[in-house]
Each structure stands twice: as structure tokens, then as C-alpha cells.
Amino acid sequence: MWGNDWITLLSAAALAFSVLNYVLLDGTDLGVGVLLGFTRCSKQRRAMAVTILPIWDANETWLVLGGGGLLALFPMAYAILLPALYLPFIVMFLALILRAAALEFRDYAPDQTVKRCIDGLLMCGSLLIGGSQGIVLGALVQGLPNSGAQYTGDGREWMGPFPLFCGAVLVVGYTWLGACWLYWRTEDELQQRSKRQAKSLAVVTIALLAVLVVWTVKLDVWYAQRLSDTFVWLPGAALFVSLTIGFILGCRSRRDYLPLFAALGIFVLAFAMMIAALFPLIVPPNLTLQAAASSTVSQIFMLIGFAVLIPVTLIYNTYGFKVFSGKVHPVRD
Amino acid sequence: MEGVESALLAARAQFAITISFHIVLAALTIGLANFLMVLEGLWLLRGRKIYLDVYRYWLKIFALTVAVGTASGLILEYQFGLNWSRLSTQAGDILGPLMFYEVLAAFFLEAGFLGIMLFGLKRVGPRVHFFATCAVAAGSLISAFWILSANSWMQTPAGFSIGADGRFIAQDWWAIIFNPSFPYRLVHMTLAAMLGTATLVAGASAWQLLKEPENPRARLQYSMALWTILVLAPAQIVVGHFHAEHSLVVQPQKVAAIEGSWTRPPEGAGEPMRLFALPDMDERRNHWELSIPRVGSLYLRYNLTGTIAALNEFAPQDIPPVPIVFFAFRFMVGLGLLMLGQGLVSWMLRRRQRLCSARWMMRGCVLMAPAGFLAMLSGWVVTEVGRQPFTVYGLLRTADSLSSISHRQVIASTWSILGFYLLIFGIGLWVLLRILRKPALEDEPGPQPTLADETGDS
Numbered sequence: 001m002w003g004n005d006w007i008t009l010l011s012a013a014a015l016a017f018s019v020l021n022y023v024l025l026d027g028t029d030l031g032v033g034v035l036l037g038f039t040r041c042s043k044q045r046r047a048m049a050v051t052i053l054p055i056w057d058a059n060e061t062w063l064v065l066g067g068g069g070l071l072a073l074f075p076m077a078y079a080i081l082l083p084a085l086y087l088p089f090i091v092m093f094l095a096l097i098l099r100a101a102a103l104e105f106r107d108y109a110p111d112q113t114v115k116r117c118i119d120g121l122l123m124c125g126s127l128l129i130g131g132s133q134g135i136v137l138g139a140l141v142q143g144l145p146n147s148g149a150q151y152t153g154d155g156r157e158w159m160g161p162f163p164l165f166c167g168a169v170l171v172v173g174y175t176w177l178g179a180c181w182l183y184w185r186t187e188d189e190l191q192q193r194s195k196r197q198a199k200s201l202a203v204v205t206i207a208l209l210a211v212l213v214v215w216t217v218k219l220d221v222w223y224a225q226r227l228s229d230t231f232v233w234l235p236g237a238a239l240f241v242s243l244t245i246g247f248i249l250g251c252r253s254r255r256d257y258l259p260l261f262a263a264l265g266i267f268v269l270a271f272a273m274m275i276a277a278l279f280p281l282i283v284p285p286n287l288t289l290q291a292a293a294s295s296t297v298s299q300i301f302m303l304i305g306f307a308v309l310i311p312v313t314l315i316y317n318t319y320g321f322k323v324f325s326g327k328v329h330p331v332r333d
Numbered sequence: 334m335e336g337v338e339s340a341l342l343a344a345r346a347q348f349a350i351t352i353s354f355h356i357v358l359a360a361l362t363i364g365l366a367n368f369l370m371v372l373e374g375l376w377l378l379r380g381r382k383i384y385l386d387v388y389r390y391w392l393k394i395f396a397l398t399v400a401v402g403t404a405s406g407l408i409l410e411y412q413f414g415l416n417w418s419r420l421s422t423q424a425g426d427i428l429g430p431l432m433f434y435e436v437l438a439a440f441f442l443e444a445g446f447l448g449i450m451l452f453g454l455k456r457v458g459p460r461v462h463f464f465a466t467c468a469v470a471a472g473s474l475i476s477a478f479w480i481l482s483a484n485s486w487m488q489t490p491a492g493f494s495i496g497a498d499g500r501f502i503a504q505d506w507w508a509i510i511f512n513p514s515f516p517y518r519l520v521h522m523t524l525a526a527m528l529g530t531a532t533l534v535a536g537a538s539a540w541q542l543l544k545e546p547e548n549p550r551a552r553l554q555y556s557m558a559l560w561t562i563l564v565l566a567p568a569q570i571v572v573g574h575f576h577a578e579h580s581l582v583v584q585p586q587k588v589a590a591i592e593g594s595w596t597r598p599p600e601g602a603g604e605p606m607r608l609f610a611l612p613d614m615d616e617r618r619n620h621w622e623l624s625i626p627r628v629g630s631l632y633l634r635y636n637l638t639g640t641i642a643a644l645n646e647f648a649p650q651d652i653p654p655v656p657i658v659f660f661a662f663r664f665m666v667g668l669g670l671l672m673l674g675q676g677l678v679s680w681m682l683r684r685r686q687r688l689c690s691a692r693w694m695m696r697g698c699v700l701m702a703p704a705g706f707l708a709m710l711s712g713w714v715v716t717e718v719g720r721q722p723f724t725v726y727g728l729l730r731t732a733d734s735l736s737s738i739s740h741r742q743v744i745a746s747t748w749s750i751l752g753f754y755l756l757i758f759g760i761g762l763w764v765l766l767r768i769l770r771k772p773a774l775e776d777e778p779g780p781q782p783t784l785a786d787e788t789g790d791s
Contacts, residue, residue, distance in 0.1 A: 050787050054448030057400050060407070061436065061444040067410035068433040075425025082414025083736040089415060090746045093408035094753050100404035101757055104397050107781065108764050149422045150737050294426040295496075297503050302430050305437050313441040316468075320448050323456050324788045331783050 007300060008293045011073040012282070014306050018069050020271050022062035023133075024177075024264050027170075029056040030126040031178020033099060034171070035197070037123020042112055042333040044190045045119055049106065051185040054324040056103065058317055060096070072302055076149045076292035077282045084144040084151045085136050085158055092132035099125035112333070130174045131167040138166025141216060141223075141274065143284035162215060169208045173267065176201035180260035187327050195251060198259055202247060209270060216277060220284075223277045232276050239269050340740030341732055344416035347747040349717075351408050354754050356713065357706050358402030362443075363477060363523070364530020365395045366470040368557075369450075373466050377459060387550050389779030391534075393768060396451045396780040401761060403444065408750075410436075416743060420724050420734035424501045427493060427509055428483050435479035442472030455785035474523065481522055485515035487725050488716070489583050501725070513583055517576035518716075524569045525712065529705030531561040532672060536702020539695035541772035550773040552689050555698075559688070563676035570669055573712075574632070581633065584726065585642040586651065587719035590658040592629060593619055597643040604629030604640050609663075612655040617645060653721040661714035668708035675701055 029052045036048050070078045082089060102122035109115035139158040146152055157163070179201055182194035217224045227233060243265040250258025278284065282292045293299065369388055376384035410432065413421045421428075449457055449465040457465070492508025493501045503509060538555035541548060581588045593607045595618050606628035610619035630639045644652050675698065682688045720726055724734045 058444040065436045072429025072433040079418035079421040097404045298426045
């Protein structure tokens with residue numbers, strides 16, 4: 001039995017890794033998408049689009065892996081989560097298509113006005129994607145009624161204040177990542193503005209995260225116990241303080257990638273906290289990782305592939321990032 | 334009960350809509366990626382710039398379709414949970430890993446090298462760039478491999494046992510992946526993707542040649558596409574024949590529906606080939622049947638007297654909706670024969686040195702532009718509707734695979750998806766047509782020609 005537990009833990013780690021990678025990588029792209037909609041200068045918008053054009057498709061792929069992984073490793077959780085969050089998921093998928101089309105087709109716009117509209121759609125798409133992802137996570141943490149591997153709720157759990165608040169937090173957080181990314185990858189006026197945006201968004205994000213933690217603790221006794229455990233809150237708080245200091249120092253330093261990495265660190269931390277609060281549940285209030293897992297044969301079959309192929313994937317994705325790294329200097333609108 | 338019925342229909346419609354749009358884009362990705370690989374290979378091998386110009390031109394089209402194709406595939410990865418959560422619980426142990434490997438082995442290969450393929454030629458040099466092109470092409474094919482394996486397993490399940498709770502448990506991965514119908518389906522679909530792309534490229538090139546008859550790049554792609562059709566159309570017909578022959582063994586209801594055969598002909602009379610009929614599900618017979626006697630026996634049994642299991646030998650609740658399968662099959666075969674003819678005519682024109690001057694042929698090719706993908710879609714209708722009323726053939730009924738959600742939600746979302754898709758893909762198609770209107774230029778710039786200079790430290 002110990003062997004099976006261990007394998008399920010590995011599967012959960014693989015799934016968490018995929019989802020986290022998605023949040024960090026595509027979250028940044030979505031943040032750029034949001035900021036693009038607020039930018040008036042067309043040359044700057046071009047610069048922003050160029051920073052993500054060669055890589056956003058690969059980043060989005062982590063979400064496909066998350067979906068495939070959830071179905072394969074924890075089919076019960078998949079079968080409960082998706083019907084329960086039907087509407088947010090459908091909105092998210094349509095918005096993903098909208099984002100993809102807007103990003104790829106914007107350079108075929110006949111004139112600047114149309115291009116501005118397309119960028120507006122890109123922003124709407126990015127906002128809807130981030131928002132619905134936040135709602136999904138929030139509804140999950142809040143708990144989804146289920147029995148016998150099927151969802152039994154009324155389809156409205158996600159409309160509560162807590163999931164909606166999570167949606168807002170994630171959108172702001174993604175935008176923050178986007179601003180930090182742009183500070184790293186652009187120059188001159190755009191870079192300066194991104195820095196200012198990154199700083200103010202940092203304050204907002206951190207404030208919202210603080211509210212989120214308090215709210216989560218009040219949500220359920222189980223979460224309160226978990227998060228007040230010394231082994232959870234002490235390292236969490238220590239990391240949080242050092243990452244925040246890292247962000248402040250990063251903004252002053254000449255190493256303009258530091259703010260982004262500090263911000264990503266805070267995202268990782270928040271994600272880890274969420275997992276610490278949920279574990280060993282995968283769908284609160286009752287479904288555990290063990291109960292939701294697929295058979296051990298299936299899990300082993302996939303973990304082998306994961307262990308072999310993910311390192312290779314990471315290597316060539318990093319190479320792809322490197323080819324297009326460095327400051328972007330747009331030569332046209 | 335009515336709610337369940339309409340939810341079932343809406344959920345099926347939703348899957349059909351999302352997969353139909355996606356599969357055309359996915360097949361175009363497969364076809365174009367391989368076309369581009371050949372073009373770049375020829376460029377490197379022969380060093381003639383015309384190949385690079387044509388490469389860059391189609392790379393622009395590729396850039397626009399591939400990312401939207403990926404995004405439209407995302408919703409499918411989750412469709413199994415949204416509307417078919419019982420299927421996910423029952424068969425997740427087997428279908429999940431196949432889809433997981435699709436992403437792991439293929440999607441990443443495709444997406445990871447896509448940026449370099451689209452925008453990186455200047456930055457990485459021709460060799461690394463060719464490698465990226467090959468990686469994207471290989472990724473698209475491996476993708477097809479895994480997803481067709483998952484689909485085929487649902488058609489011809491193998492290598493599993495059924496657990497105490499009724500779930501399918503994997504026993505033998507080799508048997509699951511290489512399930513009985515998989516080899517046929519893989520070859521048939523890969524050829525369909527290539528053929529669909531070829532008729533599209535031929536159509537676009539013909540359209541350009543009608544306006545600029547002397548353009549050497551339009552001529553090159555016209556000729557390449559027609560060679561592809563000449564070789565692949567007959568090959569596809571042969572493969573399709575063996576696929577159907579195999580279905581006769583594993584899914585006899587489906588073949589009976591394709592043939593529109595309600596009752597077995599008397600001993601010695603042989604199976605007719607029904608050219609046209611109106612199959613009637615209530616009376617369980619055909620109206621207006623027009624058929625040639627014994628020809629069916631010839632291609633089904635290789636003799637003049639053999640028969641196949643007829644529809645009335647199965648329980649009424651176990652047979653698929655016959656008219657859809659019957660007509661979709663004839664539509665597919667008809668288009669297949671037209672493509673065969675297109676290839677043969679192009680060959681005769683080529684032998685008389687008239688390929689680039691016969692304007693009537695160009696007009697024909699423009700009309701045939703969507704033929705490949707239409708045939709592919711109707712082929713999928715045949716195989717998917719023909720599998721009904723099961724999701725996992727013979728084991729799990731479609732009606733028992735559904736999620737427990739309100740039918741209003743499913744119906745509303747299905748209509749929204751349809752409307753949204755028509756709008757977005759309609760605009761996308763319009764932009765594509767505007768680009769395809771003009772042939773490739775000399776020194777064709779390709780997608781985002783300035784991007785390589787706009788990024789990087791150099």
C-alpha cells in the first residue's frame with residue numbers, strides 16, 4: 001500500500017508541476033495581453049506583442065498537459081471539476097481561442113483603428129482567461145459537492161464571493177507578472193512605465209493575497225489548522241518577506257530580470273500554500289488524491305513518460321526562449 | 334426524460350462542432366508542416382531560392398492556422414470532462430494516458446519549436462531551422478498517432494479488464510495503443526490530412542495562376558500539389574477499402590449501415606451496390622433504392638454471391654442512425670473519386686505540357702479546394718456516427734456516458750460555441766483568403782519578417 005501511496009504522490013507532483021508551469025508561463029503572457037489593451041502608442045504595443053509572439057503557444061501547451069494529466073492521473077477529480085465549473089471553463093476556452101486569433105491576426109489589420117480593436121479583444125480575452133482560471137481555483141478551494149465520482153451540486157458554487165474574489169486576484173497577479181516581464185524585455189519609455197506599473201501592481205497583488213489568506217483560513221477549520229501549522233506558516237512567511245525584499249531591491253538594481261523572478265517566486269509560494277492547505281484532498285470537501293487516482297498501472301505508465309520527456313521538453317523550450325531573448329526594439333508599428 | 338434526451342443531443346452536437354473545426358485545423362497543420370518540411374529540404378538540397386520563397390509564403394498561412402488550431406484543441410482536451418464525465422470516470426484510466434502522451438510527446442515538440450520555425454531562420458541559421466521544421470512536422474504526426482490511438486481504442490477496445498466498480502483498467506498497453514482498428518485509421522487519417530492540404534494548395538495556386546499565369550512560384554506549388562494528389566488519392570482509396578474490410582469484422586453494424594443493407598439477400602443472389610436510397614429507420618427498409626446487383630459482393634467478399642450481416646440481424650437499439658452514415662459515406666467516396674480524377678487529369682495535362690495553360694483545369698481545382706477536408710469530415714461522420722449508440726464500442730452506451738449537468742447549460746453553451754466559432758473562424762477564413770489571393774513574391778518576406786531583428790542582443 002505504501003508503494004501505491006508513493007506513486008500517487010508522484011502523480012500529484014507531476015500534475016502540480018504542469019499546472020504551476022502553466023500559471024507562471026502563460027500567466028505572464030496573459031498579463032502582457034491585458035497591458036497591451038491599455039497602451040495607446042502603437043509602436044509600444046508592437047514591442048509588447050513581439051516579446052510573447054515566439055513563445056506564447058508553447059506556454060499555453062502546459063494547460064493541455066494539465067487537462068490530459070488530470071484525466072489520466074485523477075479521472076474522478078476531472079469528472080467532478082469540469083461539470084461543476086462548466087460555464088467558467090467554456091468561457092475560458094472561447095477566450096483562449098479569441099486570444100490566439102487576436103495575437104496572430106493583429107498584424108493583418110488593415111488600419112490602426114482595427115488594430116486597436118483587435119488589441120482590445122486581446123485584452124478582453126486575456127482578462128476572461130485569467131478571471132475564469134481564478135474562479136476555477138477559488139471554487140475548488142471552496143469545495144464542490146460530489147458523491148460516487150460525480151458532481152452533485154447545482155452548478156452555481158462558483159458564483160460565490162470567494163471564487164469571484166480569486167478571479168480578481170489572479171487577473172491582477174497575472175498583470176503584475178506581465179508588467180515585470182515587460183520591464184525586463186523592453187527599453188526606454190515602455191520600460192519605465194512597466195516599472196511603475198509593476199511597483200503599484202505589486203502593492204495591490206500583495207494586499208489582495210493577504211486578504212485571500214485570511215479569507216481562506218476563515219473558510220474552513222481544516223484550512224485554518226493547516227495554515228497555522230508552524231511548519232507551514234513560518235517558512236511561508238520567511239520566504240514571502242525575502243521575496244518581497246528581493247522585488248524591491250530588484251527594482252532598484254540594474255539586473256532588470258530580478259523583479260519578474262521575485263514575482264514568479266511569490267506565485268510559486270502562493271501555489272505551494274494552496275497545495276499545503278488542500279493536501280491530501282484534490283477536490284474538497286471529501287475527495288482525496290488516493291480515491292481520485294487512476295490505477296497504479298496507468299500512473300506508472302505515465303510517470304515514466306513524464307520523467308523521460310519533460311526534461312527534454314524543458315531543454316528545448318529553454319532554447320526556444322533563448323533564441324528570442326534580450327531587449328525588444330520594434331522597428332515598425 | 335426529455336431533458337436527458339436534449340442534453341444528450343446538445344452534448345453530442347457540442348463535441349461534433351468543436352472537433353470538426355479543430356480537426357480541419359489540425360489536419361491542415363499536419364499537411365502544411367510536412368509540405369513545408371519538403372520545401373525547406375528541397376531548398377537546402379538544391380539551393381534554388383524559389384523553394385524558400387514558396388516556403389515563406391506558406392509559413393505565413395501556417396503561422397495563422399497552427400496557433401488557432403492549438404487553442405481550438407484545448408477545449409477538446411476538456412470536453413470529456415465537461416459533457417462526458419461518466420465516460421471519463423469509466424475509461425479515464427485508458428483514454429487519459431493516451432491523451433497525456435499526445436501532449437507530452439507531440440504537442441510540446443510542435444509548440445516548442447514553432448517559434449523558431451516561424452520567426453527564427455535569421456537567428457539560428459538554415460540547419461537548426463530545418464531541424465525545427467522537421468521537429469514541428471514530426472510532432473504533428475506523433476500527435477495524430479496518439480489521438481487516433483485513443484479514438485481507435487473507443488472503436489475497437491482491447492487490452493483491458495473491467496474492475497469491480499465497472500471501470501476499465503489497463504492490462505496491456507501495447508494491445509491498447511495498437512488496438513485492432515488503429516493501424517487502418519492512422520494511415521487513412523494521415524493520408525486524408527495530406528490530401529486535404531494538397532487540394533487546398535492546388536486550389537489556391539490555381540486561383541493565383543488564373544490571375545498571374547506566369548508566376549513561377551504559383552506554378553511550382555500547383556505542380557507539387559497535383560503530384561501529391563495523383564499519388565495519394567489512389568493510395569487513399571486502397572487504404573480506405575481495407576479499413577472498411579476490417580470494420581466488417583469488428584463493427585458489422587457500421588458496414589451494414591454504410592451499405593444500407595436492412596435484410597440479407599437470398600442465398601446466391603449476392604450483395605448489391607446501392608448507389609442511392611432513402612433509409613427509413615422506422616420501417617427498417619430503404620425507399621427509392623437504386624442499386625447494381627452483385628457488385629457489393631465483389632468488393633466486400635471478392636466474389637459474386639457473398640453477403641454481409643444485415644441491419645435486421647441486430648437489435649434496433651444497437652444500430653446507428655443509418656441515413657447519416659449512408660449519405661456521409663457516399664459523399665466521402667464521391668469526393669475521393671473526384672480527387673482521383675483530378676490527379677489523373679493533371680497527369681495527362683502534364684504529359685502534354687499543358688498543365689500551366691489549361692485554364693479549365695485551374696477553375697476545376699479552385700472548385701475542388703475544399704474537397705479533401707470535406708471528404709475527411711464526412712469520413713469522420715461515417716466512423717463516429719456509425720459507432721453509435723456506443724462511446725466505447727459494445728461496452729459503454731453514449732447515453733450512459735453523459736455528465737450530470739442541467740440540459741439548459743449544455744444547450745446554451747453549444748449554441749454559444751457554434752456562434753462564436755462561426756464568427757471567429759469566419760473572420761479567420763476571410764483573412765486567409767485575402768492573403769491567398771496574391772501569390773508568393775520574389776523574396777517573399779514570410780511571417781513577421783522584422784521579428785528576428787526586433788529581438789535578441791545582437
